[in-house]
Amino acid sequence: MATPYQLWSAKGSGGGIIEAAFAVAGAPVQVIDAPPWEEGPHLEQLRQINPLGQVPVLVLPDGTVMTESGAMVLLVGERHPETGLVPAADDPRRPAFLRWLFFLTASFYATFRYDDYPERWVADATAQDELRNRIAEARKDMLRQLEAAAAAPCFLGDGMTALDLYIGMMNRWKPRTDWYAENCPKLTAIARRIEADPRLTPIFERHFS
Ligand SMILES: N[C@@H](CCC(=O)N[C@@H](CS)C(=O)NCC(=O)O)C(=O)O
Incomplete structure (x- = not known):
């Protein structure tokens, strides 16, 4: 089975925006709970992939790490243009x-x-x-x-x-x-x-x- 997209997220966080983008695209994403505001071993792991210690972080199937939710929604929208989540370059919007x-x-x-x-x-x-x-x-x-x-x-x-x-x-x-x-x-x-x-x-x- 192909490696899924992995989303480091937390309840109530902007990770929900990225989950929503995947849901609109009908594409699977594996959500990893990593609340930056709670102590635990996940914090060190989170800082290793995002030195700002923030969620969301998206790990692509090829292992590329993306931070910044805006970049992530652009990526999901571009990979799933049928969703209309990201208006195309020639769209007046x-x-x-x-x-x-x-x-x-x-x-x-x-x-x-x-x-x-x-x-x-x-x-x-x-x-x-x-x-x-x-x-x-x-x-x-x-x-x-x-x-x-x-x-x-x-x-x-x-x-x-x-x-x-x-x-x-x-x-x-x-x-x-x-x-x-x-x-x-x-x-x-x-x-x-x-x-x-x-x-x-x-x-x-x-x-x-
Ligand atoms: N510019 C980032 C902001 C991410 C952000 O502020 N995440 C919050 C959760 S909603 C966070 O991780 N806060 C913990 C911290 O800043 O230490 C993005 O758009 O993804």
Whole structure:
């Protein structure tokens, strides 16, 4: 039997986005639970394949290691073009897709590294609170930008793309579902649609039960 794709992931993490991409592609992936926030022998193994100690990490059937969820969804989408997860180079939605994929990963997702672990960046407790609060506000500003740019029923209009998978999963993260429902109705509608997709509902149930 061919070596499967291996996904190092953790409950509630961005690994769920990659699992969702594989589910849409109908392609098998072996999920390895490696929560970076829990002590255990998996931590050293995780750091060996990703020195940042983060999940998700995708190990390809040929042994190539990929970090960065944005790179992974591009790969899955390109290897499974029939999914429409990644609009093709000549698709008019392509520039917006690339823009918002990088916004979601490089600007938005990246913030969690700082306010989940403020003690890594500043020693003083007051400074840690300030860092947490400022990042929380910056994150809400970014979500308002996303809300203004969102179409319906999917982020780019018709046709689910990888952006919708991010929006679905991130809806459960800070500032949490209730804030989204109150402030970002379009993102909320996209997230609900994604969670209700029968290919994806089991992933959400596993990640958020
Ligand atoms: N840029 C990375 C971010 C990954 C990330 O922040 N992962 C979180 C879990 S959702 C993590 O592993 N946090 C632990 C840490 O940063 O130490 C990506 O897009 O994959």
